[in-house]
Amino acid sequence: MVRRFRVVVVGGGFAGLTTALALAHNHSTVSVVLVEPQDHFLFTPLLYELLSGELQMWQVAPSLDHLLSSRGISWIKDKVVSINRQHRCLTTGGGCELHFDRLVLTCGGVLQSFGVPGVADHAIGFRSLADLRRLQKLVQGLQAQPQPLQRLAIVGAGYSGVELACKLADLLPDQVLIELIEQGDAILQGSREFNRQQALAALQHRDVRLRCHSRVQMVAADHLKLLVHGQREILPCAGVIWTAGLAVEPPRLMPAAMTSAQGQLLCHGDLRLLGDEAIFAGGDVAAVSGQSQESPPATAQVAIQQAPVLAHNVLASLQGEPLKEFHWNDLGEMLSLGCGQATITAKGFTMAGPTAARLREAIYLVRMPGVGHRLAAAAGWVGEHWKA
């Protein structure tokens, strides 16, 4: 009887779920185990549309039961806490021990507080369904009992901060002053110029107050302490949403793996962990090391593109075949800029407004994991727009 190799994938997000599906689809010589503590996949780029009600929960956060049904993937609903690299064995929080022939580490990122006091206790992140529920509760409270001069502070004017500011301004028109706080001198640093200009116009149109050169020093239940051009300032606010930065917290590796300055696991160009034949990494938790190429950004686009390379290289390494290098193909960027508005820059093409918003949603729904869910989510979307 031919022995089936065991491949364990840690984390069922963009990189992990897509890799697990590709492995299970392409090969009968491996048994695939996915370890993921959440019971759903989350398509984070459409989290704003879930907040506004433009899209529905089943479309943006399908259950793993549904996505994995009849796929030949064993799912363990748990969190990996440690990995013994010498014995090729991992341990989960629930006490399960699992041996592997190959391991794929795709456990994503977490909120980065930069050590600012009060963030964990008083700020709301925007990365998970739990975050979404807290924010929905805050928005509903503000809609139900509007009071004069109420403020919401969003910390970080990167993609999430800007997109969220526009969406919240549309959900709370003339009810709340939205303050977008950024320690640098501009919004969307590193973004495409067309998108940045569209975003600036969208923020101005919605009276979002942009505060650049402002560093948050402390978050309390009803105010923020800021350092603005060296001057201390207290900003009263009804809520703080923290979108500044990304941290990674992979399970404890024994012996420890080499990491980047940001704590990401360093990989070869073929996505093997540096100095390890059996462990691969992808998505936000991984950084590619080497002079020949710069590490790609921590985005869903990169994670999705890495998945087929991860699946191929896992199988190739088990069969003693050559591995592929990962090369990122930059497809451009799309931003949601309020309800029914978006901007797109892709391969020399630019577009903004309601048509861009529909195109963005359609492109994302087509990128959903699993053919069945992709078709159902797209059909639901077409049905909604047909009614409208």
Ligand SMILES: Cc1cc2nc3c(=O)[nH]c(=O)nc-3n(C[C@H](O)[C@H](O)[C@H](O)COP(=O)(O)OP(=O)(O)OC[C@H]3O[C@@H](n4cnc5c(N)ncnc54)[C@H](O)[C@@H]3O)c2cc1C
């Ligand atoms: C609000 C928001 C909007 C975004 N918009 C865009 C966008 O428009 N375009 C874009 O390209 N990118 C976007 N991103 C970034 C994108 O979401 C990430 O780059 C992408 O999710 C990374 O994929 P991943 O597979 O590495 O991690 P994730 O998709 O985060 O998945 C990681 C999974 O690992 C699980 N996990 C964590 N620790 C463990 C453990 N110890 N054991 C087992 N499982 C574990 C988690 O529960 C999670 O399900 C956005 C992010 C956010 C938060």
